[in-house]
Amino acid sequence: MADSRVHRGQRSVESTSSAITLANRWDHFLARWGVKRNQHVVEPGLYALGNPRADSPVFVTANYTLSFDALRSALAGIDGYIMVLDTKGINVWCAAGKGTFGTDELVHRIEATGLHNVVSHRVLILPQLGATGVAAHEILRRSEFTVEYGPIRAADLPEYLKTHRATPEMRQVRFNLLDRVVLIPVELVHVLLPMAIAAVVLFFVGGFFVSAAAVAAILAGVVLFPILLPLLPTSDFSVKGFILGGMVALPFVLTILMGNPAVAWWLRVGEGLIFPLAMPPVTAYLALNFTGSTPFTSKTGVRREIFAYTPIMAILFGIGIALATAVILIRGWGGA
Amino acid sequence: MIGSYRFNTLRYNPELCVNCGMCSIVCPHAVFAAGEDVAQMIRGEACMECGACQRNCPPSAITVDSGVGCAAAMIRAALTGKKEVTCGSEIESSCCCKERKPPTCCGA
Numbered sequence: 001m002a003d004s005r006v007h008r009g010q011r012s013v014e015s016t017s018s019a020i021t022l023a024n025r026w027d028h029f030l031a032r033w034g035v036k037r038n039q040h041v042v043e044p045g046l047y048a049l050g051n052p053r054a055d056s057p058v059f060v061t062a063n064y065t066l067s068f069d070a071l072r073s074a075l076a077g078i079d080g081y082i083m084v085l086d087t088k089g090i091n092v093w094c095a096a097g098k099g100t101f102g103t104d105e106l107v108h109r110i111e112a113t114g115l116h117n118v119v120s121h122r123v124l125i126l127p128q129l130g131a132t133g134v135a136a137h138e139i140l141r142r143s144e145f146t147v148e149y150g151p152i153r154a155a156d157l158p159e160y161l162k163t164h165r166a167t168p169e170m171r172q173v174r175f176n177l178l179d180r181v182v183l184i185p186v187e188l189v190h191v192l193l194p195m196a197i198a199a200v201v202l203f204f205v206g207g208f209f210v211s212a213a214a215v216a217a218i219l220a221g222v223v224l225f226p227i228l229l230p231l232l233p234t235s236d237f238s239v240k241g242f243i244l245g246g247m248v249a250l251p252f253v254l255t256i257l258m259g260n261p262a263v264a265w266w267l268r269v270g271e272g273l274i275f276p277l278a279m280p281p282v283t284a285y286l287a288l289n290f291t292g293s294t295p296f297t298s299k300t301g302v303r304r305e306i307f308a309y310t311p312i313m314a315i316l317f318g319i320g321i322a323l324a325t326a327v328i329l330i331r332g333w334g335g336a
Numbered sequence: 337m338i339g340s341y342r343f344n345t346l347r348y349n350p351e352l353c354v355n356c357g358m359c360s361i362v363c364p365h366a367v368f369a370a371g372e373d374v375a376q377m378i379r380g381e382a383c384m385e386c387g388a389c390q391r392n393c394p395p396s397a398i399t400v401d402s403g404v405g406c407a408a409a410m411i412r413a414a415l416t417g418k419k420e421v422t423c424g425s426e427i428e429s430s431c432c433c434k435e436r437k438p439p440t441c442c443g444a
Contacts, residue, residue, distance in 0.1 A: 132387050171361070171364065298384045302410060
């Protein structure tokens with residue numbers, strides 16, 4: 001029976017440590033900025049952390065460097081095995097949603113690494129968020145290994161290992177300020193080019209003031225929004241975005257209304273209205289796009305948001321642009 | 337109209353529950369809690385439809401139309417005429433996962 005479990009082509013167990021080097025930190029930095037985003041990968045397989053024995057615990061993770069490094073650094077001083085699944089360089093939760101951090105890959109990896117012969121026990125500790133892709137009862141049936149879902153965050157593992165029971169706090173996802181702030185760089189990278197183009201075009205069409213308004217609306221959506229998310233009223237991201245965009249538009253409106261008294265009042269009102277019409281939809285759209293970066297928006301809810309608010313965004317933005325065009329034409333004719 | 341997240345597709349049939357406790361372990365939003373005889377759904381409105389409970393429910397007492405609540409991916413899928421995507425699926429460059437890979441979002 002034991003012979004049947006000797007797998008040909010079985011790879012040797014590589015060793016790793018809990019140390020995070022300068023090179024690791026540089027890799028994390030680049031990952032956060034979306035640089036070389038397909039290259040933050042770890043070779044799938046089995047890794048020995050410290051000096052594990054046959055009865056040492058086995059931890060399963062994704063082959064994304066941020067996931068792997070978070071796990072091994074959290075396990076400082078603990079001897080164990082880390083089994084890295086091939087998730088195509090994607091983190092645990094995303095990969096679980098996609099199915100690459102999944103039942104089939106886990107069963108395959110158990111066989112490919114010859115885990116049956118490496119450890120004497122039959123328990124795997126998985127990150128809780130991997131449960132989206134892994135059916136524990138199927139793993140047991142197909143591999144004889146019992147899946148134990150550990151805490152969501154690797155940092156809670158040392159505490160968890162004392163009792164092998166996670167507290168309710170360990171089981172709930174958080175999205176605190178730091179969690180949100182680390183997402184801003186990639187959000188920024190995404191809008192950089194469109195923002196630069198919009199800024200340059202608007203500078204030539206309407207001058208520095210209009211250009212600044214566009215940049216403000218966009219930065220509000222990708223920088224201020226993640227920071228202020230829980231403070232903005234309502235649960236719908238689009239509404240939160242409209243409110244934030246409105247607040248950011250306010251100084252622009254006031255500047256125009258209280259501007260040059262030589263300009264006819266109705267022209268000033270017309271010009272002032274451009275900003276609360278055109279800016280909030282931009283911020284709201286970017287806010288809506290942030291849903292995918294949060295750990296709590298449902299597919300049903302986001303779909304409802306898209307149907308409810310994107311038409312409003314388009315209409316308001318369209319009116320704002322039409323009004324801006326009218327103001328520019330009137331000013332051109334009047335020489336004002 | 338303000339309240340897009342009050343509805344979701346999570347359905348639980350306690351009659352099928354074998355009280356294994358997995359749903360209350362895997363749920364990242366404490367939607368389920370362990371009960372005397374069967375699991376209790378205590379915060380259904382907090383469900384984000386990740387599908388972890390459904391996948392780990394041996395008797396299939398829980399069903400949910402799981403997917404990723406990612407507007408960027410859905411809008412892109414709609415614009416390109418492809419079917420709605422799960423996280424980072426066939427539309428390679430879509431969704432948070434492929435591009436953002438944060439520890440939250442999509443995941444740890």
